[in-house]
Amino acid sequence: MSLKRVLVVGGGSAGWITAAYMDAALNSKDHKPVEVSLIESEIVGRIGVGEATVPTIRHVLQTIGISESDFMKATDATFKQSIRFDNWLDGRGETYYHPFERRQTARIDRTGVNWMASDRSRPFAELVSTQPHFCEAGLSPRMPKSPDYASPLPYAYHMDAEKFADHLCDIAKARGVKHYVDDVTDIKRAENGNIESVSTKGGLTLEADLFVDCTGFASILIGKTLGAEFDDFSQHLLCDSAVAMRVPYETYYPGQIKPYTTSTAVSNGWIWDIGLMNRRGTGYVYSSAFLDKDKAEAELRAFEGDHTKDLDARHLRFRVGRRPQQWVKNCVSIGLSSGFIEPLESTGIYLSEYAVVTLCEHFPYGSDMQPLADRFNQIMTGRYDEILDFINMHYCMTRRTDTEFWREVQKDERITDNLKAKFEFWKLKPPSHSDFEDQLRLFSHQSYEYILYGMDFQRDRFGGGQRPVAKHLPGVTRIVEAGKTRLPRHEDWLEHELGTKLGRYRTAELAE
Numbered sequence: 001m002s003l004k005r006v007l008v009v010g011g012g013s014a015g016w017i018t019a020a021y022m023d024a025a026l027n028s029k030d031h032k033p034v035e036v037s038l039i040e041s042e043i044v045g046r047i048g049v050g051e052a053t054v055p056t057i058r059h060v061l062q063t064i065g066i067s068e069s070d071f072m073k074a075t076d077a078t079f080k081q082s083i084r085f086d087n088w089l090d091g092r093g094e095t096y097y098h099p100f101e102r103r104q105t106a107r108i109d110r111t112g113v114n115w116m117a118s119d120r121s122r123p124f125a126e127l128v129s130t131q132p133h134f135c136e137a138g139l140s141p142r143m144p145k146s147p148d149y150a151s152p153l154p155y156a157y158h159m160d161a162e163k164f165a166d167h168l169c170d171i172a173k174a175r176g177v178k179h180y181v182d183d184v185t186d187i188k189r190a191e192n193g194n195i196e197s198v199s200t201k202g203g204l205t206l207e208a209d210l211f212v213d214c215t216g217f218a219s220i221l222i223g224k225t226l227g228a229e230f231d232d233f234s235q236h237l238l239c240d241s242a243v244a245m246r247v248p249y250e251t252y253y254p255g256q257i258k259p260y261t262t263s264t265a266v267s268n269g270w271i272w273d274i275g276l277m278n279r280r281g282t283g284y285v286y287s288s289a290f291l292d293k294d295k296a297e298a299e300l301r302a303f304e305g306d307h308t309k310d311l312d313a314r315h316l317r318f319r320v321g322r323r324p325q326q327w328v329k330n331c332v333s334i335g336l337s338s339g340f341i342e343p344l345e346s347t348g349i350y351l352s353e354y355a356v357v358t359l360c361e362h363f364p365y366g367s368d369m370q371p372l373a374d375r376f377n378q379i380m381t382g383r384y385d386e387i388l389d390f391i392n393m394h395y396c397m398t399r400r401t402d403t404e405f406w407r408e409v410q411k412d413e414r415i416t417d418n419l420k421a422k423f424e425f426w427k428l429k430p431p432s433h434s435d436f437e438d439q440l441r442l443f444s445h446q447s448y449e450y451i452l453y454g455m456d457f458q459r460d461r462f463g464g465g466q467r468p469v470a471k472h473l474p475g476v477t478r479i480v481e482a483g484k485t486r487l488p489r490h491e492d493w494l495e496h497e498l499g500t501k502l503g504r505y506r507t508a509e510l511a512e
């Protein structure tokens with residue numbers, strides 16, 4: 001087996017996840033059949049957002065061999081157990097959770113049907129998952145003094161995206177990944193169309209057998225050089241802009257660090273709220289067709305409060321969609337260069353993780369790459385498409401009519417065909433495991449249930465629900481009671497297990 005040279009171009013989250021994971025998964029300390037290098041620009045910055053993750057991130061960190069506490073300290077990370085959606089249904093203060101955990105007693109679980117036929121006075125998620133209870137109580141998913149990554153509950157993190165890339169960079173470099181800081185200015189192609197080398201402003205020429213384009217929205221290899229097509233999803237996802245802010249706890253401490261992401265639907269999109277160890281990240285994802293950037297920023301500041309008046313805001317534009325060919329010739333795109341679906345369910349970093357895991361599984365040790373590329377492309381487009389349907393569902397089930405934006409997102413032509421077919425089918429039976437053939441998917445029928453029932457699915461059909469309130473699944477009440485006495489508060493875990501200094505914010509808050 002010959003040594004394969006891989007050059008990752010771009011050093012954002014996608015680039016460093018790719019370099020660190022490939023090196024860890026394909027090489028060992030004594031045997032390194034794959035030489036991994038990464039080049040990133042000093043001038044073109046990282047996108048700097050992407051702070052909420054899903055539980056699969058733990059597999060990536062563990063494979064790379066990262067200590068969880070080192071990672072959490074280096075990236076100001078906190079725990080995430082769920083997303084809480086506020087005001088998505090009617091815009092009148094209603095709330096539902098999409099937690100990571102779901103108790104299920106048997107393959108045929110009638111909790112959803114019973115809930116639909118009930119008076120719906122208890123949220124579905126609270127009946128089948130312990131995590132909404134733990135989120136409300138502000139508890140950590142991890143016990144004190146437990147080993148890295150061990151928990152009775154599934155969890156992910158909120159983290160600083162810039163620091164995450166820096167931390168992965170330090171680890172990958174220490175393991176032998178070569179690092180260049182320079183701007184790629186030219187890309188040379190071989191006669192067969194492959195990329196042969198990249199040249200830089202500083203005068204370097206770097207050759208490789210496989211190139212990974214992690215240059216973000218610029219996509220200088222897969223897009224600009226190889227001309228890979230882009231399928232636009234804006235028919236189904238109207239948001240194309242964001243304005244983001246960092247709110248340090250010195251400026252405002254909200255009294256706790258929530259162990260969940262909050263997504264609040266507002267006039268023309270939604271606002272995220274993510275608590276890190278030293279600050280919160282907040283941002284407004286909106287549609288520029290319905291709101292201009294100044295009004296979006298003003299709305300975000302008004303939503304957040306007076307304490308934002310001296311804080312900077314960053315404006316971002318994005319294009320939703322994905323490339324049907326994410327591996328072309330000897331170039332694979334990972335991260336924003338391959339596509340983007342708006343961040344409502346924190347799927348950006350997941351898609352980079354999934355791509356690099358799949359690339360390692362399909363690594364081209366020989367020269368015949370095409371069958372591997374074909375399968376990779378099929379798998380990755382499948383991931384993007386399933387996420388498109390899932391995110392689309394959040395919008396099209398709304399009953400909000402307060403603005404043109406909300407009236408537009410629920411129109412029939414905005415709903416994907418897959419989702420329409422599912423809605424039709426779910427008139428005949430409730431959602432279940434066997435409704436989805438694709439076993440590689442991120443969002444199972446359980447995630448669908450959380451959103452569907454959170455959005456009051458089929459209320460008309462059940463006539464508003466006449467039966468008495470639905471009951472918790474057996475076990476949920478018992479585990480919630482036990483958890484409430486045994487799980488530490490989220491801030492306490494961060495302070496005691498990581499030795500962080502949250503106390504000063506908490507004391508200041510109490511003194512007010």
Ligand SMILES: Cc1cc2nc3c(=O)[nH]c(=O)nc-3n(C[C@H](O)[C@H](O)[C@H](O)COP(=O)(O)OP(=O)(O)OC[C@H]3O[C@@H](n4cnc5c(N)ncnc54)[C@H](O)[C@@H]3O)c2cc1C
Binds near residue numbers: 013046218283
């Ligand atoms: C508003 C918003 C919110 C988001 N929130 C989330 C979230 O909560 N959770 C989540 O999982 N994802 C989220 N994402 C997605 C997430 O930000 C990205 O998936 C992730 O940061 C990966 O970005 P990237 O590395 O592909 O690109 P970037 O961070 O843009 O990195 C591009 C890299 O390419 C380099 N580069 C560019 N041109 C050149 C050149 N000519 N030569 C050399 N190097 C070059 C740059 O220097 C940089 O290092 C969000 C995205 C947006 C837009």
